[in-house]
Amino acid sequence: MYQLYYYPNNASLAPHFLLHHMQQPYQLLLVDKKANVQKSPDYLRLNPAGRIPTLVVNDQPIFESAAICIHLCESHPEFGLIPPLGDAKRPLFFQWLAYLNNTLQAELMVRYYPHRHTDDESTIPNVIAAQDERIGDALAVINDQLAQHPYLLGEELSACDYFLFMLAEWCLPVKRSPLTFPHLAAYLQRLCGLPTIQAVCEIEGIDLAPLQISVAKA
Numbered sequence: 001m002y003q004l005y006y007y008p009n010n011a012s013l014a015p016h017f018l019l020h021h022m023q024q025p026y027q028l029l030l031v032d033k034k035a036n037v038q039k040s041p042d043y044l045r046l047n048p049a050g051r052i053p054t055l056v057v058n059d060q061p062i063f064e065s066a067a068i069c070i071h072l073c074e075s076h077p078e079f080g081l082i083p084p085l086g087d088a089k090r091p092l093f094f095q096w097l098a099y100l101n102n103t104l105q106a107e108l109m110v111r112y113y114p115h116r117h118t119d120d121e122s123t124i125p126n127v128i129a130a131q132d133e134r135i136g137d138a139l140a141v142i143n144d145q146l147a148q149h150p151y152l153l154g155e156e157l158s159a160c161d162y163f164l165f166m167l168a169e170w171c172l173p174v175k176r177s178p179l180t181f182p183h184l185a186a187y188l189q190r191l192c193g194l195p196t197i198q199a200v201c202e203i204e205g206i207d208l209a210p211l212q213i214s215v216a217k218a
């Protein structure tokens with residue numbers, strides 16, 4: 001039985017999608033971010049970075065969302081969410097997951113925690129505005145890829161799509177939101193039809209309506 005330390009609509013969402021898609025038995029353990037429980041001594045023993053998520057596998061904690069996703073994909077290859085060794089798509093899996101995690105997600109972290117990047121409160125709106133531009137640039141690269149393919153890696157759904165869905169959802173308040181990119185918006189609407197996206201969003205209380213309505217407008 002896996003244990004996923006999570007907070008709704010946080011970086012635990014992609015691992016949560018994968019556990020559900022792979023029909024694995026898992027226990028969800030809420031880390032009360034509002035009470036800063038991710039910095040408590042008990043949680044820091046599991047995850048010294050003090051961040052969400054952590055996955056516990058056979059008593060071994062693993063942190064970093066992308067690492068957890070790779071581990072789950074490799075532990076359950078029969079679900080085909082990572083191309084196998086030797087497959088030409090496998091390097092593209094790592095390319096896109098790294099792009100999502102190291103580029104788009106990194107920019108989002110600065111956007112949502114701007115006070116960690118300036119000691120002058122008055123400059124926070126400038127940090128957010130700058131990040132919105134950088135996030136828009138990253139989304140444009142993804143939109144171009146989706147202009148040519150139904151999924152990030154091509155014709156098949158992979159864990160990268162679940163990871164992108166998580167980040168795209170976080171990007172909704174951004175000025176150049178994912179919904180302003182036609183291919184990305186249509187893709188997100190398609191993903192909203194996946195049973196795993198629907199079930200996990202229901203569990204975490206994430207409203208899919210903005211993603212569905214907006215495409216109708218686009």
Ligand SMILES: N[C@@H](CCC(=O)N[C@@H](CS)C(=O)NCC(=O)O)C(=O)O
Binds near residue numbers: 012033038052053063
């Ligand atoms: N690179 C980490 C980032 C995790 C992260 O920053 N999670 C946020 C929630 S989305 C968090 O724990 N924030 C609380 C904090 O930084 O104190 C990952 O992908 O797992």
